[in-house]
Amino acid sequence: MANDTDLTTRPSIAVHATGVTAAGVETSPAPVMQLRDVSVYYGSYEAVRGTTMPIQQNQVTAMIGPSGCGKSTVLRALNRMNDPIPGARVSGEVSFHGQDLYARDVDPIQVRRRIGMVFQKPNPFPKSIYDNVAYGLRINGIKGRLDDHVEEALTQAALWDEVKDKLRKSALALSGGQQQRLCIARTIAVKPEVILMDEPCSALDPIATAKIEDLMFELTNDYTIVIVTHNMQQAARVSHYTAFFTAEVDEKQVRHGRLVEYSQTGKLFTNPADKRTEDYITGRFG
Amino acid sequence: MTVTNEPPAARPALTRRGGNAVGDRLFSWWTLGTGLLVLAILGLILITTVREAWPAFDAMGLRFLTERIWDPNPATGDAIFGALSFAYGTAISSLIALLFAVPVSVGIALFLTELAPRRLRGAAVTVIDLLAAVPSVVFGLWGILVVAPALVPVYQWMHDVLGGVPVLGRLFGPVGSGRNFMTAGLILAIMVTPIITSITREVFSTVPRADKDAALALGATRWEMIRGAVFPHSFGGVVGAVMLGLGRAMGETIAVALVIGGATNITANIFAPGNSMAAVIVQQFGESTGTFTAALIGLGVVLFAMTVLINVLAQVVVRRAEARMKGSVA
Secondary structure, three states: OOOHHHHHOOOOHHHHHHOOOHHHHHHOOOOOEEEEEEEEEEOOEEEEEEEEEEEOOOOEEEEEOOOOOOHHHHHHHOOOOOOOOOOEEEEEEEEEOOEEOOOOOOOHHHHHHHEEEEOOOOOOOOOEHHHHHHHHHHHOOOOOOHHHHHHHHHHHOOOHHHHOOOOOEEHHHOOHHHHHHHHHHHHHHOOOOEEEEEOOOOOOOHHHHHHHHHHHHHHOOOOEEEEEOOOHHHHHHHOOEEEEEEEEEOOOOOEEEEEEEEEEHHHHHHOOOOHHHHHHHOOOOO | OOOOOOOHHHOOOOOOOOHHHHHHHHHHHHHHHHHHHHHHHHHHHHHHHHHHHHHHHHHHOOHHHHOOOEEOOOOOOOOEEOOHHHHHHHHHHHHHHHHHHHHHHHHHHHHHHHHOOHHHHHHHHHHHHHHHHOOHHHHHHHHHHHHHHHHHHHHHHHHHHHOOOOOHHHHHOOOOOOOOHHHHHHHHHHHHHHHHHHHHHHHHHOOOHHHHHHHHHOOOOHHHHHHHHHHHHHHHHHHHHHHHHHHHHHHOOHHHHHHOEOOOOOOOOOOOOEOOHHHHHHHHHHHOOHHHHHHHHHHHHHHHHHHHHHHHHHHHHHHHHHHHHHOEOO
16 A cells, blocks of 8 residues: 555545544644634525534545435635625635635635635536636736646546537537536636535536546645535545534424534544544444 | 325326416417417418518519618609618618627616626616616707707717718718717617616626626636626526627617608718618608508518628527637537
């Protein structure tokens, strides 16, 4: 298996399961993002309550938990994608390189250019394959040598060989798995630092899923990845760190999402600190 | 335990048509009938108008389309019926209308779908729909009594400033009464704005949230999001809306008849009076007889044909543009 130096870039189940990663935590640099007591509201409804966790650089952080536990909501709070939703509001602090993303003078457009996002359902634009990748480059004012940038992004997304002869064809003619890799290519073309993935494989078959997961290993060389997934095996396979969320009913019978446990993936799956985590990962959860 | 073991005979046989089947069949006949009725009416209109117009077509031949002179009562010789001047008037006034109405309508629709606070949307939509409910004769009277006189100084100023520019200046020639192609176009623009707005608004609202999210997540501003996600998705629908508006503009009768000036005229000058096919029909039908009447009905046939032709062209344009924009699917 991999040796210790590989741990920051190439996680694998075997390594995590043996618990070798314990040393890795101490050596990992300052987190690229940090959530402190983050709550997300839709109007007066508090969808997620008091989340505190780091996002480590060049690592894959997974967010798992049952439906309605707020993991996607927290993910969207990381690049201010909740902003366009009427009534959505975030309290607490989401910092990126120490800077509060919700500070008054922060431009959400700039935030999203640094922190990209891949969605649950592949959502290529109804344009050609080339124009899908070039769109982000164009709006970011990257001029000239567009072809090179497009090729680079498609190559990084492990899609180039499949599409290089049909760049002018509609992106909608691709298979679901190819579309999702195109969406990843589109995201990495603008060179963000962090890529947020909201259940990126839930609409894909197992082979396409495996390709995306392989791709995530590769991408941690250059990017920090946060992935929301319903699939615990996927979290175990691809992530270095895992955050387990659940939904709790408070004294007024209102449901809130809560972060129950955050730790290294290997530890969370083999030796969870919280009973609720254990119940969930062993399938005893209702 | 509570399962009743009915004898098979009491249950409906699999082959029997139940009571619902009658309703289903009625429904299918009804919809088929109404669908065919539309085609039948369209066909009958075409057949009867062509037949009624035949004496004029017969007398003029192809000249009916290429002749710019329209003289039902010449001092000497035969009457001359040429549709070209009026076809030009219809085309130029509708074109001016679209030039103003399309950007305004698309702007309003974008505002309503992307920018306006939810509370404002309902009210704004109501106001715009009310605009569509104003009878066209009211627009015509407003145009002749208020708009045309008020615009004369503006036209004069434009003529003074732009009239001297080579080529382009020919568009802004000498100004007469204010009843001209331009005023007709502006009134038409106001009249077609509600229909184009309400359809483009519907089209924009069908753009998937996912497409807009994709653009925003790449760091798009609102305008970049609209250009990248909203427009490509709704191009065909917007063209359809514009075509409906164009159809309305080309067919508009009384408002145009009042403000276009009533001259048989082909000129680049948009400040010159002219006439449109629909307007000529309404102005002259009452006093016409024989071949003259046939010629007026012939104008209707030409108008009908122009509308169909433009719609077919629009479909070709949409198909080409979408293939270019979205990439070919095959």
